[in-house]
Amino acid sequence: MSEHNEIQKKNDIINAASILFLKQGYEKTSVASIAKGANVAKGLVYYYFESKDEILEDVIVSESKNNILTLRSTILENKENYLDNLILLMEAYYAIHPLSHKTTFELTPDNQSYIEAFHAYYLKQVDDILDVIITEAQRDGALQLKYPSHMIIMTLEGLFKLMRIRDVSHDVMLTVFEQSLNLIPNSLLHRK
Template identity: 30%
Template structure:
């Protein structure tokens, strides 16, 4: 039997299928999207889908990977910036996270819907695992710089990051600015106490415009 002819570069075609799947998962839900919907969006035969992916579940992993790359690259850059102390790194990371909420609020909320429960779980686990590693490293840096006083950096990072998983349901950009600011102050206050950081060291001024 002759091999299937692929007119485009394999990696390019694979990325097209992933992008189409991501668009469909986010607009009509993972459970409601069939493989036939994905190949129809791309304009290829269903057999080509299975040339690259064993199942819809496998392409979900690829979608999650693609969605996380942009943010992970930014966080890696922040973590490796030797010019920033631990507090400055946390401030920069928090700012990037609130920018994600501001720029992609509808997307974030849609991922949290029941029809995207599996996608939400996979994406959440990937983000949580990366953020725990990131926060643990920053906490250890803060200990060395005498900015933090944390006995168990890894465990503290796990607790703080797990709590951050509720951010989209707590920090609603539709809130009145005053309420948004109060929530932000409370959240950063929890971080300061958990890290043994000076009160007010995680300044919030740079975030306030996101709640307006």
């Protein structure tokens, strides 16, 4: 098998696993069902991955890698624009979330472990991005919270969960984000 075909087969496995993890949940998805979804033999799945846990890790990395790289480079290039960067962070978080574009899937106990693993990976990857935003905002005196990174993450999580059950406009999201971080009213809203 050529290197290109190997990469394609591995990507097919990752894509099939991603769909199944959301649809059936991590626990109910078997390696055999992943193989079937990718149109490959079960043995080929084990050729690329030692376990279902390793497949999960690759699914999460695959889902978020490009988004995180783009976000990181954009924010690091314009780190003094912390208000714009807060908006970018919020929009990137929504865009990359596993449930945001797969609206046929709902958050259930079965896919909860997949979502939690995604969150843990994503939040670890954006720690340095958060630090840049927080440092600049504190330097400007705009962010005076005791635990700013926790508040940003909790606000993003809360907004996303709210959006899953209610229709929330972009303006409302920005206003809630401003209020939770105790920013000047309309400081984010007027930047969009």
